[in-house]
Amino acid sequence: MEARQSRVFRHSAADAILVLISLAQFTTMITLAAVEPTGLWPMLGSFALVTFMMTYSVIIVSHLYSHRPWFVSARLNAVMSLINSANIAQSVQAYRLTHVRNHHRYNNDRKSDEGTTRDITSTFRFSKDDGHAPLGRYLFFSLAASVREFLGTVASLRRGCRVGKDETLLLELATRNPERRKAELGQIQADRLAHLALIVLFAVLSWQWLLWCYLPATAVAFTLVNVQNYYRHFGAHPESRYANSVSHYGRVYNWLTFNDGYHQEHHLRPTSHWSELPRVADEYSTSFRADGHVVSPVPAVVGFLDVRRAPLPAVAKGAPGEQASG
Numbered sequence: 001m002e003a004r005q006s007r008v009f010r011h012s013a014a015d016a017i018l019v020l021i022s023l024a025q026f027t028t029m030i031t032l033a034a035v036e037p038t039g040l041w042p043m044l045g046s047f048a049l050v051t052f053m054m055t056y057s058v059i060i061v062s063h064l065y066s067h068r069p070w071f072v073s074a075r076l077n078a079v080m081s082l083i084n085s086a087n088i089a090q091s092v093q094a095y096r097l098t099h100v101r102n103h104h105r106y107n108n109d110r111k112s113d114e115g116t117t118r119d120i121t122s123t124f125r126f127s128k129d130d131g132h133a134p135l136g137r138y139l140f141f142s143l144a145a146s147v148r149e150f151l152g153t154v155a156s157l158r159r160g161c162r163v164g165k166d167e168t169l170l171l172e173l174a175t176r177n178p179e180r181r182k183a184e185l186g187q188i189q190a191d192r193l194a195h196l197a198l199i200v201l202f203a204v205l206s207w208q209w210l211l212w213c214y215l216p217a218t219a220v221a222f223t224l225v226n227v228q229n230y231y232r233h234f235g236a237h238p239e240s241r242y243a244n245s246v247s248h249y250g251r252v253y254n255w256l257t258f259n260d261g262y263h264q265e266h267h268l269r270p271t272s273h274w275s276e277l278p279r280v281a282d283e284y285s286t287s288f289r290a291d292g293h294v295v296s297p298v299p300a301v302v303g304f305l306d307v308r309r310a311p312l313p314a315v316a317k318g319a320p321g322e323q324a325s326g
Contacts, residue, residue: 036206054221066096082194091191161192231303243291
């Protein structure tokens with residue numbers, strides 16, 4: 001059985017669990033729309049479930065997929081990209097480009113002399129000084145960017161959801177290899193069509209559920225994702241490759257989230273499989289301690305509970321350890 005599975009899954013047969021979670025969310029959301037829960041408590045329950053599933057999918061499932069697609073078959077990976085794009089209300093391929101080739105290249109960098117950051121999700125990007133932006137300001141501008149992205153996806157229908165000439169970031173991040181570039185941009189187009197097709201299906205099944213449950217849940221989920229990203233880097237030192245992220249080593253959390261708490265380890269070895277991250281932590285433990293790696297007692301999504309964590313000074317006073325590349 002294991003040999004048979006190894007010919008299906010590129011890295012580990014344990015990734016089948018992630019596939020099942022993706023399929024469960026996809027079918028559950030359609031079922032909720034079809035059932036069309038009525039009344040305050042059923043609607044609130046539906047809202048809470050969609051918020052949880054979408055947040056988990058962005059932070060855990062689609063994040064892991066974006067780094068290491070699960071299947072040996074390119075076709076199966078393309079289909080999974082469609083499903084996960086519908087699950088997280090955005091193109092997974094576009095997320096993969098911006099996350100892997102932008103965020104992991106610039107590692108939550110500070111603002112340059114031009115007054116902005118190269119990492120488009122940096123916690124320093126929307127600040128009025130050289131420190132982290134206040135959480136509320138970061139969440140507001142990050143959500144506004146997500147809304148603009150969604151409206152852009154809807155507007156792209158006029159060109160069949162293809163990546164437009166004005167989408168300079170995606171065009172810049174796409175590979176230069178002609179064949180692979182065509183595949184990457186084509187997957188973004190297919191992902192967008194899958195996402196919009198699901199929204200149309202929701203509208204047909206229950207426009208009330210779409211309007212009062214799905215769309216608000218999506219907004220809240222994106223906000224929680226941004227809270228997670230903020231506290232994954234708040235107080236960390238962007239100039240050090242050993243201390244540019246925050247980790248959380250709670251056993252229960254990491255068991256439920258495929259070692260998501262090992263975030264410094266993930267930044268140091270972004271291509272490592274989730275099952276390998278505890279070994280990365282052991283391998284670099286000395287360097288982590290030397291550079292002041294921040295360890296949070298709580299998961300990043302509730303990082304505001306870590307009241308003892310100190311932000312960095314507005315201006316760096318020399319970077320510890322080895323400098324981050326990029």
